[in-house]
Amino acid sequence: MDGVILSPVARVLGGRSEMFEDNWYNTKAVIRLDDHLDASALQGLQEFSHLEIVFQFDRIDEADAQGRPRPPRKNPGGPLVGVFAHRGPYRPNRLGVSVCRLMAVDGRDLYVADLDALDGTPVLDIKPYLVEFAPADPVRQPAWASRLMREYYKA
Template sequence: MTAKTVTLRPIGHVVGGRSEMYEDNWHDARAVIRLDGASFTTSTVLGLEHFSHLEIVFLFDRIDPATVNSRPRSPRGNPMAAPVGVFAHRGPYRPNRLGVSRCRLLTVDGLDVHVADLDALSGTPVLDIKPYLIEFAPRQPVTQPAWATELMARYY
Protein backbone atom coordinates (compact mmCIF):
# COMPACT_ATOMS: atom_id res chain seq x y z
CA MET A 1 0.00 0.00 0.00
CA THR A 2 1.36 3.41 -0.94
CA ALA A 3 1.29 6.05 1.76
CA LYS A 4 -0.84 9.05 0.90
CA THR A 5 -0.04 12.58 1.94
CA VAL A 6 -2.64 14.06 4.25
CA THR A 7 -3.04 17.80 4.59
CA LEU A 8 -4.79 19.18 7.65
CA ARG A 9 -5.86 22.76 8.19
CA PRO A 10 -6.07 24.06 11.77
CA ILE A 11 -9.56 24.99 12.93
CA GLY A 12 -8.14 27.46 15.43
CA HIS A 13 -5.41 27.87 18.01
CA VAL A 14 -4.84 27.91 21.76
CA VAL A 15 -4.85 31.32 23.43
CA GLY A 16 -3.48 31.76 26.94
CA GLY A 17 -2.50 29.06 29.35
CA ARG A 18 1.13 28.02 29.29
CA SER A 19 3.60 29.49 26.85
CA GLU A 20 6.50 27.16 27.71
CA MET A 21 6.61 23.39 27.90
CA TYR A 22 7.14 21.68 31.20
CA GLU A 23 5.84 18.25 31.88
CA ASP A 24 3.76 18.32 35.05
CA ASN A 25 1.05 20.20 36.93
CA TRP A 26 -1.40 20.85 34.10
CA HIS A 27 -4.27 20.75 36.61
CA ASP A 28 -6.41 23.85 36.20
CA ALA A 29 -4.28 25.23 33.36
CA ARG A 30 -6.89 27.44 31.70
CA ALA A 31 -6.88 28.42 28.06
CA VAL A 32 -9.15 29.39 25.19
CA ILE A 33 -9.44 27.53 21.93
CA ARG A 34 -10.13 30.34 19.47
CA LEU A 35 -11.76 29.02 16.33
CA ASP A 36 -10.94 30.56 12.96
CA GLY A 37 -13.67 33.14 12.30
CA ALA A 38 -12.87 33.20 8.58
CA SER A 39 -13.77 29.51 8.30
CA PHE A 40 -16.36 28.90 11.02
CA THR A 41 -19.45 30.49 12.51
CA THR A 42 -20.98 30.00 15.93
CA SER A 43 -23.23 27.31 14.44
CA THR A 44 -20.22 24.96 14.59
CA VAL A 45 -20.23 25.02 18.40
CA LEU A 46 -24.02 24.91 18.83
CA GLY A 47 -24.79 22.46 21.65
CA LEU A 48 -21.16 22.07 22.74
CA GLU A 49 -21.93 23.81 26.04
CA HIS A 50 -23.97 20.78 27.14
CA PHE A 51 -20.82 18.66 27.53
CA SER A 52 -18.47 18.69 30.51
CA HIS A 53 -15.36 17.43 28.70
CA LEU A 54 -13.80 17.65 25.26
CA GLU A 55 -11.18 15.79 23.27
CA ILE A 56 -8.79 18.14 21.51
CA VAL A 57 -6.54 17.11 18.63
CA PHE A 58 -3.62 19.48 18.12
CA LEU A 59 -0.24 19.77 16.44
CA PHE A 60 2.99 19.74 18.45
CA ASP A 61 4.16 22.60 16.23
CA ARG A 62 7.19 23.48 18.37
CA ILE A 63 8.73 20.07 17.76
CA ASP A 64 11.17 20.14 14.85
CA PRO A 65 10.20 17.27 12.51
CA ALA A 66 13.91 16.57 12.00
CA THR A 67 14.19 15.61 15.69
CA VAL A 68 11.47 12.96 15.47
CA ASN A 69 12.57 9.37 15.11
CA SER A 70 10.93 6.04 15.74
CA ARG A 71 13.73 4.43 17.76
CA PRO A 72 12.75 3.19 21.23
CA ARG A 73 13.56 5.59 24.05
CA SER A 74 12.94 5.92 27.76
CA PRO A 75 9.73 7.84 28.49
CA ARG A 76 10.55 11.47 29.37
CA GLY A 77 14.22 10.52 29.14
CA ASN A 78 13.98 8.75 32.50
CA PRO A 79 17.04 6.44 32.73
CA MET A 80 15.18 4.26 35.25
CA ALA A 81 12.48 3.44 32.68
CA ALA A 82 13.09 0.83 30.01
CA PRO A 83 13.01 2.14 26.43
CA VAL A 84 9.66 1.83 24.65
CA GLY A 85 8.58 2.44 21.07
CA VAL A 86 7.09 5.74 19.93
CA PHE A 87 3.58 4.24 19.93
CA ALA A 88 3.96 3.01 23.54
CA HIS A 89 4.15 6.49 25.06
CA ARG A 90 2.35 9.81 24.65
CA GLY A 91 5.28 12.20 24.23
CA PRO A 92 5.39 14.95 21.59
CA TYR A 93 8.16 13.43 19.44
CA ARG A 94 5.76 11.49 17.23
CA PRO A 95 5.84 10.76 13.48
CA ASN A 96 2.97 13.16 12.75
CA ARG A 97 3.47 15.37 15.83
CA LEU A 98 -0.21 14.98 16.81
CA GLY A 99 -1.37 15.52 20.35
CA VAL A 100 -4.68 14.40 21.84
CA SER A 101 -5.91 15.81 25.12
CA ARG A 102 -9.04 15.44 27.20
CA CYS A 103 -9.94 18.62 29.00
CA ARG A 104 -12.78 20.23 30.92
CA LEU A 105 -15.11 22.56 29.07
CA LEU A 106 -15.69 25.72 31.08
CA THR A 107 -17.81 27.79 28.70
CA VAL A 108 -18.39 28.63 25.06
CA ASP A 109 -18.38 32.31 24.11
CA GLY A 110 -18.94 32.80 20.39
CA LEU A 111 -15.99 31.11 18.70
CA ASP A 112 -13.98 31.01 21.93
CA VAL A 113 -14.07 27.65 23.71
CA HIS A 114 -12.82 28.09 27.29
CA VAL A 115 -11.18 24.98 28.76
CA ALA A 116 -9.15 23.76 31.74
CA ASP A 117 -6.57 20.97 31.96
CA LEU A 118 -5.56 21.27 28.28
CA ASP A 119 -1.92 20.25 27.93
CA ALA A 120 -1.18 22.39 24.87
CA LEU A 121 0.75 25.65 24.74
CA SER A 122 -0.51 29.10 23.80
CA GLY A 123 -0.37 29.44 20.02
CA THR A 124 -0.70 25.70 19.39
CA PRO A 125 -2.70 24.89 16.23
CA VAL A 126 -5.91 23.00 17.03
CA LEU A 127 -6.96 20.44 14.42
CA ASP A 128 -10.24 19.17 15.87
CA ILE A 129 -12.60 19.35 18.84
CA LYS A 130 -14.88 16.50 19.85
CA PRO A 131 -17.18 16.20 22.85
CA TYR A 132 -16.14 13.44 25.23
CA LEU A 133 -18.87 10.83 25.55
CA ILE A 134 -19.07 8.39 28.46
CA GLU A 135 -19.85 5.64 25.97
CA PHE A 136 -16.35 5.98 24.50
CA ALA A 137 -14.70 5.20 27.84
CA PRO A 138 -13.16 1.72 28.01
CA ARG A 139 -15.66 -0.99 28.93
CA GLN A 140 -13.03 -3.27 30.44
CA PRO A 141 -10.48 -2.50 33.17
CA VAL A 142 -7.62 -0.31 31.97
CA THR A 143 -4.08 -1.58 32.50
CA GLN A 144 -0.78 0.20 32.08
CA PRO A 145 2.83 -0.34 33.14
CA ALA A 146 3.99 0.97 36.51
CA TRP A 147 6.36 3.48 34.84
CA ALA A 148 3.37 5.22 33.22
CA THR A 149 1.58 5.59 36.55
CA GLU A 150 4.75 6.92 38.19
CA LEU A 151 5.52 9.43 35.42
CA MET A 152 1.94 10.71 35.30
CA ALA A 153 1.47 11.06 39.08
CA ARG A 154 2.02 14.83 38.93
CA TYR A 155 0.82 15.50 35.39
CA TYR A 156 -2.60 16.84 36.42
Protein backbone atom coordinates (compact mmCIF):
# COMPACT_ATOMS: atom_id res chain seq x y z
CA MET A 1 0.00 0.00 0.00
CA ASP A 2 1.08 3.56 -0.56
CA GLY A 3 2.22 5.53 2.46
CA VAL A 4 0.35 8.50 3.84
CA ILE A 5 2.16 11.61 4.98
CA LEU A 6 0.38 13.89 7.43
CA SER A 7 1.48 17.20 8.87
CA PRO A 8 0.10 18.55 12.14
CA VAL A 9 -2.44 21.36 11.85
CA ALA A 10 -2.03 22.34 15.51
CA ARG A 11 -0.43 21.41 18.83
CA VAL A 12 -1.87 20.87 22.28
CA LEU A 13 -0.57 23.34 24.86
CA GLY A 14 -1.11 22.70 28.52
CA GLY A 15 -3.32 20.12 30.11
CA ARG A 16 -1.47 17.05 31.32
CA SER A 17 2.21 16.53 30.64
CA GLU A 18 2.23 12.85 31.64
CA MET A 19 -0.16 10.06 30.75
CA PHE A 20 -2.31 8.53 33.45
CA GLU A 21 -5.75 7.07 33.07
CA ASP A 22 -9.03 8.54 34.28
CA ASN A 23 -10.34 11.87 35.51
CA TRP A 24 -9.96 13.77 32.23
CA TYR A 25 -13.15 15.73 32.83
CA ASN A 26 -12.44 19.47 33.01
CA THR A 27 -8.77 19.07 32.07
CA LYS A 28 -8.08 22.40 30.34
CA ALA A 29 -5.75 22.89 27.35
CA VAL A 30 -5.23 25.10 24.33
CA ILE A 31 -5.06 23.81 20.78
CA ARG A 32 -2.89 26.28 18.85
CA LEU A 33 -3.16 26.35 15.06
CA ASP A 34 0.20 25.90 13.31
CA ASP A 35 1.73 28.91 11.58
CA HIS A 36 1.41 27.37 8.09
CA LEU A 37 -2.39 27.74 8.36
CA ASP A 38 -4.27 31.01 8.40
CA ALA A 39 -6.33 31.75 11.52
CA SER A 40 -9.37 32.07 9.25
CA ALA A 41 -9.41 28.25 9.17
CA LEU A 42 -11.08 28.49 12.60
CA GLN A 43 -13.76 30.95 11.48
CA GLY A 44 -17.24 29.82 12.55
CA LEU A 45 -15.95 27.20 14.98
CA GLN A 46 -17.04 29.28 17.98
CA GLU A 47 -20.66 28.35 17.15
CA PHE A 48 -20.04 24.74 18.23
CA SER A 49 -19.96 23.37 21.77
CA HIS A 50 -17.76 20.34 21.06
CA LEU A 51 -14.91 19.34 18.78
CA GLU A 52 -13.56 16.04 17.51
CA ILE A 53 -9.77 16.09 17.62
CA VAL A 54 -7.60 13.65 15.68
CA PHE A 55 -4.10 13.48 17.10
CA GLN A 56 -0.99 11.33 17.13
CA PHE A 57 0.21 9.41 20.17
CA ASP A 58 3.67 10.83 19.48
CA ARG A 59 5.25 9.49 22.69
CA ILE A 60 4.57 5.88 21.67
CA ASP A 61 7.47 4.22 19.87
CA GLU A 62 6.29 2.75 16.55
CA ALA A 63 8.03 -0.50 17.51
CA ASP A 64 5.73 -0.77 20.55
CA ALA A 65 2.55 -0.60 18.48
CA GLN A 66 1.02 -4.05 18.75
CA GLY A 67 -1.36 -6.07 16.68
CA ARG A 68 -1.50 -8.98 19.13
CA PRO A 69 -4.47 -9.29 21.49
CA ARG A 70 -3.90 -7.91 25.00
CA PRO A 71 -6.00 -6.75 27.94
CA PRO A 72 -7.26 -3.15 27.49
CA ARG A 73 -5.42 -0.57 29.63
CA LYS A 74 -3.05 -3.37 30.69
CA ASN A 75 -5.73 -4.63 33.09
CA PRO A 76 -4.58 -8.16 34.01
CA GLY A 77 -8.19 -9.19 34.72
CA GLY A 78 -9.46 -7.90 31.40
CA PRO A 79 -10.21 -9.98 28.31
CA LEU A 80 -7.64 -10.36 25.54
CA VAL A 81 -8.82 -8.14 22.68
CA GLY A 82 -7.26 -7.05 19.41
CA VAL A 83 -5.87 -3.57 18.89
CA PHE A 84 -9.01 -2.47 17.05
CA ALA A 85 -11.29 -3.60 19.92
CA HIS A 86 -10.02 -0.92 22.31
CA ARG A 87 -8.91 2.72 22.09
CA GLY A 88 -5.43 2.50 23.63
CA PRO A 89 -2.39 4.32 22.22
CA TYR A 90 -0.43 1.24 21.05
CA ARG A 91 -1.97 1.26 17.58
CA PRO A 92 -0.41 0.69 14.16
CA ASN A 93 -0.72 4.38 13.16
CA ARG A 94 -0.65 5.74 16.73
CA LEU A 95 -3.80 7.83 16.11
CA GLY A 96 -6.14 9.06 18.80
CA VAL A 97 -9.59 10.60 18.48
CA SER A 98 -11.16 12.62 21.26
CA VAL A 99 -14.35 14.64 21.68
CA CYS A 100 -13.78 17.71 23.84
CA ARG A 101 -15.68 20.81 24.89
CA LEU A 102 -14.85 24.04 23.07
CA MET A 103 -14.72 26.83 25.64
CA ALA A 104 -13.49 29.72 23.45
CA VAL A 105 -11.79 30.67 20.20
CA ASP A 106 -9.18 33.42 20.35
CA GLY A 107 -7.19 34.08 17.18
CA ARG A 108 -5.19 30.89 16.54
CA ASP A 109 -6.10 29.33 19.89
CA LEU A 110 -8.92 26.96 20.78
CA TYR A 111 -9.53 26.76 24.52
CA VAL A 112 -10.84 23.28 25.29
CA ALA A 113 -11.76 21.03 28.21
CA ASP A 114 -11.88 17.22 28.46
CA LEU A 115 -9.25 16.62 25.76
CA ASP A 116 -7.35 13.44 26.59
CA ALA A 117 -4.16 14.39 24.77
CA LEU A 118 -0.92 15.49 26.39
CA ASP A 119 0.87 18.85 26.29
CA GLY A 120 2.78 19.10 23.01
CA THR A 121 0.71 16.47 21.18
CA PRO A 122 0.48 17.03 17.40
CA VAL A 123 -3.09 17.56 16.22
CA LEU A 124 -3.79 16.15 12.75
CA ASP A 125 -7.35 17.39 12.30
CA ILE A 126 -10.01 19.46 14.03
CA LYS A 127 -13.68 18.84 13.31
CA PRO A 128 -16.82 20.33 14.82
CA TYR A 129 -18.90 17.69 16.60
CA LEU A 130 -22.29 17.35 14.93
CA VAL A 131 -25.16 15.51 16.61
CA GLU A 132 -26.12 14.07 13.24
CA PHE A 133 -22.85 12.08 13.18
CA ALA A 134 -23.74 10.33 16.45
CA PRO A 135 -25.19 6.85 15.99
CA ALA A 136 -28.91 6.77 15.24
CA ASP A 137 -29.25 3.31 16.79
CA PRO A 138 -28.51 2.39 20.41
CA VAL A 139 -24.81 1.88 21.13
CA ARG A 140 -23.72 -1.56 22.34
CA GLN A 141 -20.44 -2.30 24.15
CA PRO A 142 -19.15 -5.05 26.41
CA ALA A 143 -19.42 -4.71 30.19
CA TRP A 144 -15.62 -4.70 30.61
CA ALA A 145 -15.43 -1.49 28.54
CA SER A 146 -17.99 0.26 30.74
CA ARG A 147 -16.14 -0.86 33.89
CA LEU A 148 -12.77 0.39 32.61
CA MET A 149 -14.15 3.73 31.44
CA ARG A 150 -16.26 4.48 34.54
CA GLU A 151 -13.74 7.02 35.89
CA TYR A 152 -12.33 8.31 32.58
CA TYR A 153 -14.35 11.52 32.40
CA LYS A 154 -15.43 11.61 36.03
CA ALA A 155 -15.15 15.00 37.70
